[in-house]
Amino acid sequence: MTPYLSSPRVILDCDPGLDDAIAIALALRHLQVVGIATVGGNVGLERTTANALALCDILGATHVPVHAGHDIPLSGSLEHRATEYHGPNGTGSVQLPNPSRPPTSVNAVEWIVETIRGEEGLTVIATGPLTNIAHALNAAPDIVERIAQVSWMGGSSDAGNTTAAAEFNCWVDPEAADIVFRAGLERLTMIGLNVTHTVLLDRPWIDQLRTDINKPELTVFADLLDYYEVRQRSLTTLAGAAVHDALAVINVSHPELLAGIKRPVEVILAEGAARGMTLVDRRPRREPAPVAATVIEWADGDSIRQLIHGALTCGSGSGTGDPSAA
Numbered sequence: 001m002t003p004y005l006s007s008p009r010v011i012l013d014c015d016p017g018l019d020d021a022i023a024i025a026l027a028l029r030h031l032q033v034v035g036i037a038t039v040g041g042n043v044g045l046e047r048t049t050a051n052a053l054a055l056c057d058i059l060g061a062t063h064v065p066v067h068a069g070h071d072i073p074l075s076g077s078l079e080h081r082a083t084e085y086h087g088p089n090g091t092g093s094v095q096l097p098n099p100s101r102p103p104t105s106v107n108a109v110e111w112i113v114e115t116i117r118g119e120e121g122l123t124v125i126a127t128g129p130l131t132n133i134a135h136a137l138n139a140a141p142d143i144v145e146r147i148a149q150v151s152w153m154g155g156s157s158d159a160g161n162t163t164a165a166a167e168f169n170c171w172v173d174p175e176a177a178d179i180v181f182r183a184g185l186e187r188l189t190m191i192g193l194n195v196t197h198t199v200l201l202d203r204p205w206i207d208q209l210r211t212d213i214n215k216p217e218l219t220v221f222a223d224l225l226d227y228y229e230v231r232q233r234s235l236t237t238l239a240g241a242a243v244h245d246a247l248a249v250i251n252v253s254h255p256e257l258l259a260g261i262k263r264p265v266e267v268i269l270a271e272g273a274a275r276g277m278t279l280v281d282r283r284p285r286r287e288p289a290p291v292a293a294t295v296i297e298w299a300d301g302d303s304i305r306q307l308i309h310g311a312l313t314c315g316s317g318s319g320t321g322d323p324s325a326a
Protein backbone atom coordinates (compact mmCIF):
# COMPACT_ATOMS: atom_id res chain seq x y z
CA MET A 1 0.00 0.00 0.00
CA THR A 2 1.34 3.45 -0.90
CA PRO A 3 1.54 6.13 1.80
CA TYR A 4 -0.39 9.35 1.33
CA LEU A 5 1.42 12.02 -0.65
CA SER A 6 0.81 14.35 2.27
CA SER A 7 2.71 12.12 4.72
CA PRO A 8 6.12 13.35 5.91
CA ARG A 9 9.08 12.77 3.62
CA VAL A 10 11.89 11.04 5.47
CA ILE A 11 15.41 9.74 5.31
CA LEU A 12 15.70 6.52 7.32
CA ASP A 13 19.14 5.81 8.77
CA CYS A 14 19.26 2.31 10.24
CA ASP A 15 21.25 -0.79 11.17
CA PRO A 16 18.90 -3.72 10.52
CA GLY A 17 18.63 -5.45 12.96
CA LEU A 18 15.36 -7.08 13.97
CA ASP A 19 13.51 -4.04 15.31
CA ASP A 20 14.98 -1.93 12.48
CA ALA A 21 13.22 -4.35 10.11
CA ILE A 22 9.88 -3.50 11.73
CA ALA A 23 10.78 0.19 11.53
CA ILE A 24 11.49 -0.15 7.79
CA ALA A 25 8.13 -1.86 7.22
CA LEU A 26 6.29 0.85 9.15
CA ALA A 27 8.14 3.67 7.40
CA LEU A 28 7.43 2.26 3.95
CA ARG A 29 3.79 1.85 4.86
CA HIS A 30 3.12 5.23 6.47
CA LEU A 31 5.75 7.68 5.28
CA GLN A 32 7.33 8.83 2.06
CA VAL A 33 10.77 7.29 2.34
CA VAL A 34 13.13 9.33 0.17
CA GLY A 35 15.90 6.83 0.80
CA ILE A 36 17.56 4.58 3.33
CA ALA A 37 21.07 5.01 4.73
CA THR A 38 22.76 2.14 6.51
CA VAL A 39 25.21 2.26 9.37
CA GLY A 40 27.24 -0.33 11.25
CA GLY A 41 25.68 -1.12 14.62
CA ASN A 42 23.79 -4.27 15.48
CA VAL A 43 25.99 -6.03 12.92
CA GLY A 44 28.60 -4.79 10.47
CA LEU A 45 27.78 -2.41 7.62
CA GLU A 46 27.97 -5.05 4.92
CA ARG A 47 25.20 -7.00 6.66
CA THR A 48 23.02 -4.01 7.63
CA THR A 49 23.14 -2.87 3.99
CA ALA A 50 22.32 -6.31 2.58
CA ASN A 51 19.50 -6.63 5.11
CA ALA A 52 18.03 -3.23 4.19
CA LEU A 53 18.12 -4.13 0.51
CA ALA A 54 16.56 -7.56 1.10
CA LEU A 55 13.81 -6.06 3.27
CA CYS A 56 13.04 -3.53 0.51
CA ASP A 57 12.68 -6.45 -1.91
CA ILE A 58 10.31 -8.26 0.44
CA LEU A 59 8.27 -5.11 0.99
CA GLY A 60 8.07 -4.25 -2.70
CA ALA A 61 10.19 -1.14 -2.31
CA THR A 62 12.92 -1.70 -4.88
CA HIS A 63 12.45 1.91 -5.98
CA VAL A 64 13.77 3.19 -2.63
CA PRO A 65 17.50 3.97 -2.82
CA VAL A 66 19.72 2.35 -0.20
CA HIS A 67 23.05 4.05 0.53
CA ALA A 68 25.75 2.41 2.62
CA GLY A 69 27.36 4.67 5.21
CA HIS A 70 29.90 4.25 7.97
CA ASP A 71 30.72 1.00 9.69
CA ILE A 72 32.87 2.31 12.51
CA PRO A 73 32.02 5.02 15.07
CA LEU A 74 33.81 8.37 15.29
CA SER A 75 36.11 7.11 18.04
CA GLY A 76 37.59 4.72 15.47
CA SER A 77 36.92 1.49 17.31
CA LEU A 78 34.04 -0.74 18.25
CA GLU A 79 34.39 -3.62 20.69
CA HIS A 80 30.97 -5.11 20.47
CA ARG A 81 28.01 -5.56 18.11
CA ALA A 82 24.54 -6.62 19.27
CA THR A 83 24.58 -10.13 17.86
CA GLU A 84 23.36 -11.57 21.17
CA TYR A 85 19.97 -9.97 20.41
CA HIS A 86 19.99 -9.87 16.60
CA GLY A 87 21.95 -13.01 15.64
CA PRO A 88 25.17 -13.13 13.61
CA ASN A 89 23.53 -11.65 10.49
CA GLY A 90 21.23 -9.18 12.23
CA THR A 91 18.16 -11.19 11.25
CA GLY A 92 18.04 -13.74 14.04
CA SER A 93 17.83 -17.28 12.69
CA VAL A 94 16.27 -16.04 9.45
CA GLN A 95 18.29 -16.15 6.25
CA LEU A 96 16.93 -13.33 4.10
CA PRO A 97 17.15 -13.88 0.32
CA ASN A 98 20.08 -12.26 -1.44
CA PRO A 99 19.15 -8.70 -2.44
CA SER A 100 18.09 -8.11 -6.04
CA ARG A 101 20.34 -5.06 -6.40
CA PRO A 102 23.54 -3.55 -5.02
CA PRO A 103 23.43 -0.45 -2.80
CA THR A 104 22.69 2.74 -4.71
CA SER A 105 25.95 4.18 -3.39
CA VAL A 106 28.51 3.53 -0.69
CA ASN A 107 28.57 7.15 0.37
CA ALA A 108 25.48 7.66 2.49
CA VAL A 109 26.87 10.80 4.12
CA GLU A 110 27.27 12.60 0.81
CA TRP A 111 23.80 11.44 -0.21
CA ILE A 112 22.27 12.67 3.06
CA VAL A 113 23.89 16.09 2.64
CA GLU A 114 22.88 16.47 -1.01
CA THR A 115 19.34 15.25 -0.35
CA ILE A 116 18.78 17.67 2.52
CA ARG A 117 20.32 20.50 0.53
CA GLY A 118 17.99 19.64 -2.33
CA GLU A 119 14.80 19.53 -0.31
CA GLU A 120 13.88 21.66 2.67
CA GLY A 121 11.84 20.15 5.51
CA LEU A 122 12.87 16.51 5.36
CA THR A 123 12.73 14.49 8.56
CA VAL A 124 15.59 12.21 9.51
CA ILE A 125 14.63 9.04 11.36
CA ALA A 126 17.65 7.32 12.91
CA THR A 127 17.36 3.86 14.43
CA GLY A 128 21.03 3.06 14.91
CA PRO A 129 24.21 4.79 16.05
CA LEU A 130 24.28 8.42 14.87
CA THR A 131 27.58 8.05 13.01
CA ASN A 132 26.30 8.94 9.52
CA ILE A 133 24.22 11.85 10.78
CA ALA A 134 27.13 13.30 12.76
CA HIS A 135 29.43 13.02 9.74
CA ALA A 136 26.80 14.79 7.63
CA LEU A 137 26.38 17.61 10.16
CA ASN A 138 30.16 17.99 10.46
CA ALA A 139 30.63 18.11 6.71
CA ALA A 140 27.71 20.45 6.05
CA PRO A 141 26.55 22.49 9.06
CA ASP A 142 24.22 24.39 6.70
CA ILE A 143 21.84 21.42 6.60
CA VAL A 144 20.87 21.87 10.27
CA GLU A 145 18.25 24.48 9.59
CA ARG A 146 16.79 22.59 6.64
CA ILE A 147 15.87 19.50 8.68
CA ALA A 148 12.32 19.42 10.06
CA GLN A 149 13.14 16.92 12.78
CA VAL A 150 15.59 14.23 13.78
CA SER A 151 13.66 11.38 15.39
CA TRP A 152 16.18 9.09 17.05
CA MET A 153 15.75 5.80 18.81
CA GLY A 154 18.53 5.90 21.32
CA GLY A 155 19.51 6.86 24.82
CA SER A 156 17.43 6.54 27.94
CA SER A 157 16.28 8.77 30.74
CA ASP A 158 16.65 5.89 33.16
CA ALA A 159 18.61 2.63 32.77
CA GLY A 160 20.84 1.58 29.90
CA ASN A 161 20.97 -1.80 28.21
CA THR A 162 24.53 -2.26 26.97
CA THR A 163 25.90 -0.90 30.23
CA ALA A 164 24.09 0.15 33.38
CA ALA A 165 24.13 3.71 32.06
CA ALA A 166 24.24 3.49 28.26
CA GLU A 167 21.75 2.42 25.64
CA PHE A 168 23.29 0.51 22.70
CA ASN A 169 22.97 3.13 19.89
CA CYS A 170 24.46 5.81 22.10
CA TRP A 171 27.05 3.49 23.59
CA VAL A 172 28.35 2.58 20.09
CA ASP A 173 28.99 6.19 19.10
CA PRO A 174 28.63 8.71 21.94
CA GLU A 175 30.72 11.31 20.07
CA ALA A 176 28.25 11.18 17.18
CA ALA A 177 25.28 11.53 19.54
CA ASP A 178 26.99 14.50 21.20
CA ILE A 179 27.44 16.20 17.83
CA VAL A 180 23.79 15.70 16.94
CA PHE A 181 22.57 16.92 20.34
CA ARG A 182 24.71 20.02 20.09
CA ALA A 183 23.99 20.78 16.44
CA GLY A 184 21.22 23.27 17.15
CA LEU A 185 18.49 21.30 15.42
CA GLU A 186 15.09 22.90 15.62
CA ARG A 187 13.54 19.58 16.61
CA LEU A 188 15.41 16.60 17.99
CA THR A 189 13.35 13.83 19.55
CA MET A 190 14.90 11.14 21.70
CA ILE A 191 12.93 7.91 21.90
CA GLY A 192 14.85 6.08 24.58
CA LEU A 193 14.64 2.82 26.48
CA ASN A 194 12.62 4.52 29.22
CA VAL A 195 9.68 4.51 26.79
CA THR A 196 10.50 1.69 24.34
CA HIS A 197 10.52 -0.78 27.23
CA THR A 198 6.86 0.04 27.85
CA VAL A 199 5.68 -1.25 24.44
CA LEU A 200 6.19 -5.01 24.25
CA LEU A 201 5.14 -7.60 21.70
CA ASP A 202 4.56 -10.76 23.70
CA ARG A 203 4.33 -14.37 22.61
CA PRO A 204 0.50 -14.50 22.14
CA TRP A 205 0.66 -11.26 20.13
CA ILE A 206 3.35 -12.61 17.81
CA ASP A 207 1.52 -15.94 17.40
CA GLN A 208 -1.65 -14.05 16.48
CA LEU A 209 0.30 -11.89 14.04
CA ARG A 210 1.59 -15.03 12.32
CA THR A 211 -1.98 -16.27 11.94
CA ASP A 212 -3.16 -12.92 10.60
CA ILE A 213 -0.38 -12.36 8.06
CA ASN A 214 -2.10 -12.76 4.73
CA LYS A 215 0.79 -12.42 2.32
CA PRO A 216 3.29 -15.32 2.38
CA GLU A 217 6.27 -13.05 1.83
CA LEU A 218 5.47 -11.14 5.05
CA THR A 219 5.66 -14.26 7.23
CA VAL A 220 9.33 -13.52 7.61
CA PHE A 221 8.39 -10.68 9.98
CA ALA A 222 6.77 -13.18 12.36
CA ASP A 223 9.98 -15.25 12.13
CA LEU A 224 12.11 -12.21 12.94
CA LEU A 225 9.91 -11.32 15.91
CA ASP A 226 9.91 -14.92 17.15
CA TYR A 227 13.68 -14.84 17.52
CA TYR A 228 13.74 -11.32 18.98
CA GLU A 229 11.11 -12.14 21.59
CA VAL A 230 12.95 -15.26 22.74
CA ARG A 231 16.28 -13.45 22.94
CA GLN A 232 14.89 -10.47 24.82
CA ARG A 233 13.08 -12.69 27.31
CA SER A 234 16.15 -14.80 27.92
CA LEU A 235 18.60 -11.88 28.22
CA THR A 236 16.40 -9.39 30.11
CA THR A 237 13.49 -9.30 32.52
CA LEU A 238 11.20 -7.92 29.79
CA ALA A 239 8.04 -9.95 29.21
CA GLY A 240 8.20 -9.64 25.41
CA ALA A 241 10.01 -7.99 22.53
CA ALA A 242 10.61 -4.25 22.81
CA VAL A 243 10.61 -3.13 19.17
CA HIS A 244 12.49 0.06 20.02
CA ASP A 245 13.09 1.33 16.51
CA ALA A 246 9.44 1.16 15.48
CA LEU A 247 8.72 4.00 17.88
CA ALA A 248 11.11 6.39 16.12
CA VAL A 249 9.05 5.93 12.96
CA ILE A 250 5.73 6.20 14.77
CA ASN A 251 6.91 9.43 16.36
CA VAL A 252 6.85 10.87 12.83
CA SER A 253 3.92 9.00 11.26
CA HIS A 254 1.58 9.02 14.29
CA PRO A 255 2.97 11.57 16.78
CA GLU A 256 -0.27 11.54 18.76
CA LEU A 257 0.67 8.06 20.04
CA LEU A 258 3.70 9.39 21.92
CA ALA A 259 4.23 12.26 24.33
CA GLY A 260 7.36 13.93 25.56
CA ILE A 261 8.81 17.02 27.06
CA LYS A 262 11.77 19.21 26.16
CA ARG A 263 14.65 18.45 28.49
CA PRO A 264 18.33 19.29 28.69
CA VAL A 265 20.32 16.22 27.66
CA GLU A 266 24.04 15.68 27.96
CA VAL A 267 25.83 12.78 26.31
CA ILE A 268 28.54 11.49 28.62
CA LEU A 269 31.79 11.06 26.69
CA ALA A 270 34.27 10.48 29.50
CA GLU A 271 35.76 7.01 29.77
CA GLY A 272 34.26 5.04 32.63
CA ALA A 273 31.00 3.58 33.80
CA ALA A 274 28.82 6.39 32.45
CA ARG A 275 30.30 6.63 28.93
CA GLY A 276 27.47 6.69 26.38
CA MET A 277 24.83 7.72 28.90
CA THR A 278 22.25 10.32 27.92
CA LEU A 279 22.02 12.33 31.11
CA VAL A 280 18.52 13.81 31.05
CA ASP A 281 17.95 16.69 33.41
CA ARG A 282 14.49 16.03 34.80
CA ARG A 283 14.60 18.60 37.54
CA PRO A 284 11.39 20.65 37.67
CA ARG A 285 11.24 24.39 37.01
CA ARG A 286 14.67 24.63 35.47
CA GLU A 287 15.25 26.90 32.49
CA PRO A 288 15.94 24.75 29.42
CA ALA A 289 19.67 24.46 28.83
CA PRO A 290 21.00 25.05 25.30
CA VAL A 291 21.43 21.35 24.61
CA ALA A 292 17.88 20.07 24.63
CA ALA A 293 15.79 17.41 23.02
CA THR A 294 12.20 16.36 23.27
CA VAL A 295 12.47 13.29 25.43
CA ILE A 296 9.58 10.90 24.86
CA GLU A 297 8.13 9.74 28.17
CA TRP A 298 4.83 8.10 27.25
CA ALA A 299 3.57 5.80 24.51
CA ASP A 300 0.11 4.47 23.70
CA GLY A 301 1.12 0.80 23.64
CA ASP A 302 -2.20 -0.65 22.47
CA SER A 303 -2.47 1.67 19.49
CA ILE A 304 1.17 1.13 18.60
CA ARG A 305 0.69 -2.65 18.62
CA GLN A 306 -2.34 -2.22 16.33
CA LEU A 307 -0.31 -0.07 13.99
CA ILE A 308 2.51 -2.62 13.77
CA HIS A 309 -0.02 -5.39 13.24
CA GLY A 310 -1.62 -3.37 10.45
CA ALA A 311 1.68 -2.67 8.72
CA LEU A 312 2.70 -6.35 8.74
CA THR A 313 -0.67 -7.72 7.69
CA CYS A 314 -1.51 -4.99 5.17
CA GLY A 315 -4.52 -4.19 7.35
CA SER A 316 -5.71 -0.74 8.23
CA GLY A 317 -3.44 -0.51 11.25
CA SER A 318 -5.96 1.57 13.10
CA GLY A 319 -9.20 1.21 14.98
CA THR A 320 -10.05 -1.73 17.19
CA GLY A 321 -8.96 -5.30 16.77
CA ASP A 322 -5.74 -5.34 18.72
CA PRO A 323 -4.72 -8.99 18.40
CA SER A 324 -3.17 -8.83 21.87
CA ALA A 325 -6.60 -8.13 23.32
CA ALA A 326 -7.91 -11.52 22.22
Ligand code: BDR
Pocket: 017, 018, 019, 020, 042, 082, 085, 127, 128, 153, 161, 167, 168, 169, 244, 245
Ligand atom coordinates in the same frame (compact mmCIF):
# COMPACT_ATOMS: atom_id res chain seq x y z
C1 BDR B 1 18.65 -0.22 19.97
O1 BDR B 1 19.82 -1.01 19.84
C2 BDR B 1 19.69 -1.94 18.80
O2 BDR B 1 20.10 -3.20 19.21
C3 BDR B 1 18.24 -1.90 18.37
O3 BDR B 1 18.13 -2.13 16.97
C4 BDR B 1 17.79 -0.53 18.76
O4 BDR B 1 18.06 0.40 17.73
C5 BDR B 1 18.01 -0.51 21.31
O5 BDR B 1 18.90 -0.23 22.33
Ligand code: CA
Pocket: 014, 015, 016, 017, 019, 020, 041, 042, 127, 128, 245
Ligand atom coordinates in the same frame (compact mmCIF):
# COMPACT_ATOMS: atom_id res chain seq x y z
CA1 CA C 1 18.58 -0.28 15.47
